[in-house]
Amino acid sequence: MMLGITQKNKDGWVVLELSGEIDMATGPQLRQTIVHRVQDGDNKIILDLSGVDFVDSTGLGVLIGGLKRTRSHGGDLQCVGLTEPLKEMFKLTGLDAVLSTEGSKEGFHD
C-alpha cells in the first residue's frame, strides 16, 4: 500500500493532500516530505487527510514529529478532512488537544 501525496500551495500554506494509509510502511515517506518542505522554508503545512482511511501509532508519531519540526521553525502543522475513525483516534490519544484539526477542508481547496 502506497501513500499518495499531492502538494499544493494555498494562501501561504503548503497543502499536502494524502491518500491511502499512514503506518510503519508509509510513514517514512510522509516524514521525508515534511522534512524537505521545512528545509525549503515552507514551515506552514496543512495535511488534508480526507483520502486517508487509516493511521496507526507510527503515523501519529510522524504527525507529532511534523508538528514539532514546523513549530520549531516558527510555523505550524494542521490537519483537515479527518474521517470519523481518525477523529476518534485523535481523541483517544489526546492528539486533538495539540494538533489543530478544526480548519475547513474546503477553505484550502481551489
Place this chain on the structure above:
Amino acid sequence: MTKGITLEIPAKAEYLSLVRAVVVSAAGLDPAVEDQRIEDLRLAVSEATTNAIRAHANLGSDERITIRCGLGDDRIEVEVQDRGPGFNPEKLKELGSLNEPERLQYEGGFGIPLMRVLADEIQIDSADEGTTVQLVVYIPPSS
C-alpha cells in the same frame, strides 16, 4: 474458536496492510460485529503486528511472524506471535496524555496503550524467545 485463519508473514512493514485486510475480512464474516469494533480490531492488530516487526529487527529475514484470527460465537480472538527478544510489558513507561506539553517530546509509545483501550481483553506473554499478544473483541448477542 469455530472458524479461523492463520497468516505467516515476513517481518516487513509492507505486509501490515495485508494483515489488516485479512483480519477485517475475517471479522466481517459475522454480521453481528459492528463496524466500529472492526475498526478497533483493525488498529489494535496493526499495532501488535508493528511491534512484532520491530521485535524482529535484529533477526534473520527467515523468521516469520504468525497471526491467528479466530471467530467464535461471542468473540473474535487475534493472536500475534513473534520470535523477537521479548520485553517486560509491566515496565513500559506510561507516557500519559498527549495534551501534556512534555508528551510532545515523544513520537512513539502509543501502541500498547492504544491496544489496551481498543480491545475488550488483551494478554501479553513475553519471554526471551518471543512475544505473543492476544487481542479479544466481544461480539454482541444477535437480537
